[in-house]
Amino acid sequence: MRRAATLLPLLLAGCMVGPDYRGPAPAPVPAAYKELAGWKPATPADMQPKGPWWTVFHDALLDDLERQVVITNQTVKQAEAAYAQARALVAEAQAGLFPTLGVSPSVTRSSESGGAFAVSGVPLNKAFTQYSVQASAGWDIDVWGRIRRQIEAQQAAAEVSAADLANAALSAQAALATDYFDLRFEDSLTKLLQDTVVAYRRALEITQNEYDAGTASRADVVTADAQLKTAQAQLVGVGVQRAVFEHAIAVLTGRPPAALSIPPAPLPRAVPVVPAGLPSTLLERRPDIAAAERTMAQQNALIGVAVAAFYPDITLSAAFGFAGAPIQNLFTVANRVWSLGALANEPLLEGGLRIATVAAARAGYDAAVASYRQTVLTALQQVEDQLSSLRVLQEQAVAEDAAVAAAARAVEVSLNAYRAGTVNYTQVIIEQTLLLADQQAALAVQQSRLVAAVALIQALGGGWQIAYLPPGVRFDPAAVLKP
Secondary structure: OHHHHHHHHHHHOOOOOOOOOOOOOOOOOOOOOHHHOOOOOOOOOOOOOOOOHHHHHOOHHHHHHHHHHHHHOHHHHHHHHHHHHHHHHHHHHHHHHOOEEEEEEEEEEEEEEEEEEOOOOOEEEEEEEEEEEEEEEEEEEOOOOHHHHHHHHHHHHHHHHHHHHHHHHHHHHHHHHHHHHHHHHHHHHHHHHHHHHHHHHHHHHHHHHHHHOOOOOHHHHHHHHHHHHHHHHHHHHHHHHHHHHHHHHHHHOOOOHHHOOOOOOOOOOOOOOOOOOOHHHHHHHOHHHHHHHHHHHHHHHHHHHHHHOOOOEEEEEEEEEEEEOOHHHOOOHHHEEEEEEEEEEOOOOOOOHHHHHHHHHHHHHHHHHHHHHHHHHHHHHHHHHHHHHHHHHHHHHHHHHHHHHHHHHHHHHHHHHHHHOOOOHHHHHHHHHHHHHHHHHHHHHHHHHHHHHHHHHHHOOOOOOHHHOOOOOOOOHHHHOOO
8 A cells, every 4th residue: 555655646647748838839920019109108007907998988878788798697597507518518527537436335136956856856945145346446547648638728728718708798788888879869969859850840931931921932941841851750760779878788687678768868078088008918818819829728738638549548446245145144254355457458450440530639739729810810900990980970970060060051051041032942951951960970870989989998808807817727707708
């Protein structure tokens, strides 16, 4: 026993075949973002977690809705269950490092022919009962590291699942914020059309008065009335799309559509300036990049599992117990039985199976490397896209505001000229139509700016950091989901 205890640590520290993981292959990360010129760069303090990312919009209702996502969103709950399953698979793989113990009590009733005969000449059968209690132990010695590589692969898979959980939460939260600002756009559009209906009703009254005074034609009254009814119809139609966004927000918070009602409110005017940081920091801030990197580690460990199949599988076994009858004399030295054994299993011919398995594992690793690099490229593209969108939309917002102001003055001038009889009502209609179009365009630009800000935050990984990724089987849902 003393010798076995000495050999135990040596066996557990046996070599592990297969390549050790050396970290991700160099990703194509530039020194700076192309669109960062004129944008606010991040400083070290900017990169520190500041709590939920959506608070930069300063909307209490949005804050409340976003906090519900990680609690009740069913897609997030599904990802959380997948992570729990991955952790269980780690524990399952770790169990392979330990010996197995078992006990096997048994009772056997049997008979055999005796030498005595009955009166009829038929031989008599002698019946007896055999009792046994036996303990057994088996141990698959992980000399070549096959089990440890499996554990390594399962731990990496659990970390992939943790990153997937964080990414599911970030995606759901970003979708909710986008739907929320789309809904607020519909609210602002409703207010705009309501104001337009009031203005068109006033224009109809002016034309009616001019017609009653004999200074305008009946055609002017009919045209003004038609314009008013068109605006009223547009106002009714806004409610359809608003309801769609409200229903989407309800489902994202894990509630049926009928269970949520959001009161109207205007579209926010302020668009937060989100620090973009350096491209290299993106690798630490995106959970999907973390998942891709951990997938590489998992595939690398699976190469070791495949290589270990080339070496013999060594198993130790032992048994000790008692067998005999009667039961009251079972536990005696005379009835003691024991055995010790060692088995080495090494297939000699498998038709190239193990070579193909290793080749498949190496190809899986190469695919994971390519996926990682593509994930980084896609992330950089998304950041560049949103930075350029925000830059262009900001310039467009300034131009649209100027266009709205000019169109409002044109409507006022044309309406006064119509009352003075210097222009016909067609000119008033043209100016009013241009004003409404410019106002709707200005609202749409503001909506796009807010949605682009949300998309930029999502592209930057929200407030998530790779440090939140729990190593191995340690699991803290609050850390994984921390924004």
